[in-house]
Amino acid sequence: MRKLSIVAVALVFGLVGCISDDANYNVQLERDMQAIENYLQENPIASVKEFKDDPTGLRIFWQELSESEIEPELGDTIFVNYTGKLLSNAVFDTSIESVARENNIYDSSRPYQPLAFLFGYGQVILGFEFTISKMEEGDKATTIFPSIFGYGTEERPSIPRNSPLIYEMELVRIGKIRTEDPENI
Template identity: 30%
Template sequence: MKVEKGDVIRLHYTGKVKETGEIFDTTYEDVAKEARIYNPNGIYGPVPIAVGAGHVLPGLDKRLIGLEVKKKYVIEVPPEEGFGLRDPGKIKIIPLGKFRKSGIIPYPGLEIEVETENGRKMRGRVLTVSGGRVRVDFNHPLAGKTLVYEVEVVEKIEDPIEKIKALIELRLPMIDKDKVIIEISEKDVKLNFKDVDIDPKTLILGEILLESDLKFIGYEKVEFEPTIEELLKPKSAEEQESPNEEQQEESESKAEES
């Protein structure tokens, strides 16, 4: 069984820098711990993706096409298809005074985040500090690097409902995907999140990304409940002040106990 563009799969991978062998990303928890890149808040295990949808780096994404399920491969990704070539124009000189005003003492190797004039935030790494000037490199740390991925397509998901659940898992990993009510026809899908406990702002972003993913795998009409418009609508003063049923029951229970 080979992977095709538009397939929803579960992928295990470990990414390394070719020149040094340094591991920078992995779906294996034990590998992450050994490489000292383990994130206690991270989610490990084979990641669900739609092939060709841009869920992984472009150079890896296109090389997944044609791979066989359950086989292991080593894939090399050149810089221009990974994190890009190094751009000398992204090395900036910043007055030392700007750092001091923010209470930051810069030193070589320090990772910083600065806000540009248009309000965009950029992450960079301090290269040198000299004569009241700080050289900061805003290139991605892996820019200019050839990457090597060890990959295994663990599963190619065929069932339409399971495909949608996998994409929900990708975009909203913190929720119980089995609580989402899914209705599908040949070209339409409707997702009901009303039984899911999630922050509205997170759900708005999740719905936007899910709509794009679901249309990529072939659905023409995607509906959500609640809709993005409903989530964006400000609550009235009455809605904000009125307690929900659980709060009412809790208050009544405390009153009876006292």
Template identity: 40%
Template sequence: MKKGLLIMSMAALGFAACQGGYEKGPSGLLYKIHHHAAGDSIKEGDFISLNIIAKTDADSVLYNSYEMGRASQTFVPKPMYDGDLFYAIMKMSKGDSATIKIDIDSAEKKGQPRPQGIKGKYVIYTLKVEDIIKKDTANEQGFEEKIQAFFKAEGDKLQKAEQPKIDKYVSSNSLKTQKYPSGLQVAIEKEGTGVQPKTGDTVKVHYTGKLTTGKVFDTSNPEVAKKNNLYNPAREPYNTLDLAIGEGNVIPGFDEGVLTMKKGGKSILIIPSKLGYGEHGMQGGMIGPYTPLIFEIELVDVVPGKPAATPQPAPTADAHAGHNH
């Protein structure tokens, strides 16, 4: 039932806005409900679906559920302290939108870890409550069935939206792609002149992984990592991804796409979810159910017939030390 839940945390999200018109709460909390819909307010134990944009005081985006292409879901916990994020969320109803400003120093004094790299006074959330399933202690089975039905309906919507997302990405980026029977599409940016890898060869590739919204979730390029708030000095030096290709060390679409290339070439792989993370996506990651992926690949080298000495994980939203969002 809980598969696909994105549990929000102070360490992962944040946001900044003007002071005017805010109501004051405990521990330095400021909140402004922009639209207040009729209905029961959110309570502890309810299941909620939220769209969230998160920024720092310096207007640096830390999280944007719209870029993810899906809302975030969680069960409403008991507030960790009087004046935390959920203290404010529990004043909202389905359809409400609000900006919530959390005082970083006050949160730290209450035992909450200070988000790394965040400067300024506030961690600030702008959010909209898309849906609420009210906790029903008298009918736990019915409560769970409603949540299961919610995820089924959300999955159906995401599945129907997948191909239009792919088509829009290809069209808006003016890509000329080769379509393969599996559903993979490959746009060649630079034709390689070297050897073409075969299953079992070790390939050395530079890559950048994106969603169709353009949101980068992983890269072997340190400059791209810095630009997209993915950089982690612990990963230095940023090197190629080295792996035995065609042996299931990466998602199927990555394997298939690299096998179409030649050494020295650059290609863009448009990978449907059935060749990626499928109907479930990645638990706790940026890649949701039925999410198509874009990989920009440079095939740097091919070592025939010699598997990589140390198998490396597939490039994913959670791969590598660079993924501290």
């Protein structure tokens, strides 16, 4: 009888484990989306243009539109200034020295300059890269997105697990590779 109970308990945990991945994903997404809506109610973000993806909860608010018509393409080198915050408005990272100093997160061992990464290769978190995909060179925008598009269940220094994230971003430059440039051949 005891063996049967152990098997039954193991089976229940096994089934719950299979179901819980999707259920946990949906529950966490709903929690994050509600937390984002609450944040935006209390902290409206001024913008000249907005993007909202209802199924994912991802939001983008442009503070400045450059109208440069220079958009990122796969393999471009992106240069972006950013400030990352939690819904508590606590800054956890930035590429801007003055912002780091103002928020007591300054680290003298790191360079404060635009972040450079290859676009489309997963070198940054999904919400960050998706936002860049919607911007043009010179745009300034604030994005806010659920934890699944950030670090999800992974806990990071200064970022609790399942944290929706806010990024203030300036797409400083898009480095294009031109085949006609002899240095790039």
